[in-house]
Amino acid sequence: MRVHFIAIGGSAMHNLALALHEKGDVVTGSDDAIFEPSKTRLQNEGLLPEQMGWFADKITSDIDAVILGMHAKADNPELLKAQELGLHIYSYPEFIFEHSKNKTRVVIGGSHGKTTITSMVLHVMHYHNRAVDYLVGAQLEGFKTMVHLTEDNDFIVLEGDEYLSSPTDLRPKFHLYQPNIALISGIAWDHINVFPTFENYVDQFKIFIDKITDGGILVYNEEDATVKQIVEDATKPIRKMPYETPEYAIENGITYLETPDGPMPIEVFGAHNLNNLAGAKWICQNMGIDEEDFYEAIQSFKGAAKRLEKIAETTSAVAYKDFAHSPSKVNATTQAVKKQYPNKKLIACLELHTYSSLNAEFLSQYEGALDAADVAVVFYSPDAVAIKKLEEISKTQIESAFKRNDLIVYTNPTEFQNFLKEQTFNESVLLLMSSGNYGGLDFDEVQTIIS
Known part of the structure; x- marks a missing residue:
């Protein structure tokens, strides 16, 4: 072609x-x-x-x-x-569907966790030499590209984004894939510029369920009340398979997953990632991987790029970078890191960078999102607000939204970087959450900053 x-x-x-x-x-x-x-x-x-x-x-x-x-x-x-x-003019998802019409389509959807779950599934398949086509939203260890297409592979694993398909096709991407096997990890209002109300946003997932092929499979997180409700209300003739966070324990900074053969150490941590793992296990089992083989493979999964990615470490400090930007992701990630390192000071820094996060009407959704941190910092650029043609937001509005009296707010990149350089990181964890770069922070320099 x-x-x-x-x-x-x-x-x-x-x-x-x-x-x-x-x-x-x-x-x-x-x-x-x-x-x-x-x-x-x-x-x-x-x-x-x-x-x-x-x-x-x-x-x-x-x-x-x-x-x-x-x-x-x-x-x-x-x-x-x-x-x-x-x-023939295609949006990105239209072309992917056209390519995969004769394959078994596995689509991972949800407001959060879909990149990680997709990555876990692909890691397991790769570990066991099961060749599949795929589309994932992050770079993975052992994979050359984030997209792989063939004529021969039976399965295609797709990260199902709910954002719009193209300037001429305003349908959410995951409405076009028509999955044979689907997963919904959770629903938390996002993309306020496209879905102005929570109800409108939830409707997109109802449509996603309706697009599953008759007789298909829907794996879903039953701990999410909204997901549980729409799945139980769905009348589509499909098999519904719930999952929940498995039992686990943390000892000396290592997370142990409970398995039929006893506790197993794993590389990822945090309740949200253990929940993701449970969903990935059901998907893999429906793709022909038995439980024992899943556990063998997932033990070596280190995570996707920018998803609780360790970027620096010393004998007494560690730094992580995470893509978290929506309120639910920020809350889950901050809590996960504090639980993993309960005896270290957690310095959590969040950049408000997306359209939703910089929207004055949406800010209240962040209440309590950084409460697990010992030191909480928010950075945002007034220039980014202007570029997105949004109403100006003030430091006072940020402080009020997070409901934290000691919240530190920066709008100047140099001042934020100076703050980091002035910190004493002895027995500390630095968590940098953003889909941007704090106005020019070089993440390669973080090792020097925490040393």
């Missing part, structure tokens, strides 16, 4: 481009700006556009498929040319 990407530089888009290139398709693409690591990864495979911008003459009648990224606008000149020529 000859495939052209409009907005090839995105995280998901460039990984799909690399996957199709590896499969043997002829891949071209355009973008108006491409950043690292996408730039180098595309360049290494000869896929980096020679010139930034949109060029209608790149669109010719011999292109088999045009894939449209969210970064492109509806009036993009390449998109208009493709429409004029009557080419």
Whole structure:
């Protein structure tokens, strides 16, 4: 096939481009700006556009498929040319479904945990040499790309994002996959710019359930009241398989999972990750991995990139980076780290970076989210608020939202970095939670900061 990407530089888009290139398709693409690591990864495979911008003459009648990224606008000149020529134009999830129509589609959905659960499933499959196609939202140890497509593999494992498909297709991505096996990890209001009410957001998961193929399987977290309710109310003719957080214990900073053969040490920690593990186990069992083989494989799972990723350590201090940004994720991650290191001082830093987190009306959702931390810090950039064309928010609003009198708030990147450098990290844990970089923090320097 000859495939052209409009907005090839995105995280998901460039990984799909690399996957199709590896499969043997002829891949071209355009973008108006491409950043690292996408730039180098595309360049290494000869896929980096020679010139930034949109060029209608790149669109010719011999292109088999045009894939449209969210970064492109509806009036993009390449998109208009493709429409004029009557080419097949796909959103990212439309193309994935087209590729996987004859495969068993396993889709992991939920407001939180879906990247980790997908990663756990893929780790187990890789450990046992079970070849599957996949799409996951983070880089995994042992995997070259975040997307892998073949003609031959029977299964495809998909992280089911509830965000919109493309500028011309406003359906949530996970509505398009029509899973044979599905999972819902939890529901906590997110993407307020697209789903203005919690009820509207929940409706997307109801539709997701309705899209499961008749006779399919739905694995769900019964500890989440909203998930439990919508699954029990669903009339779709499917098998429903609940899961809950398994028994575990923490000894000397090591988490031990209770198994039929006794306690087993594992690399990941936190109640939310143990809950994720339980969901992944059911998915793997429905893909032909028995319980004993699952436990053997999951013991070596270290986590996905930016999901409680250890980035620095000394004899008395440790630092973690985590993608957490929504209130439920921040709360779960902060509690997990404090429980894992009960005798160390926890310095938890959160960057408010997404549209929802910087929305004045949404801020109240963060109440108590950092309560488990000994020192709680929030960083946000007024420039980011302006770029997103949101109403200005003040330090006072932040302090009021978190309901913590000793909350430290920074809006200046240099002042935040100076704060970190001035801390004494003896017997401490530094937790950096963000989908950004605190206005320019070099995470590679954190080892020096905590030393």
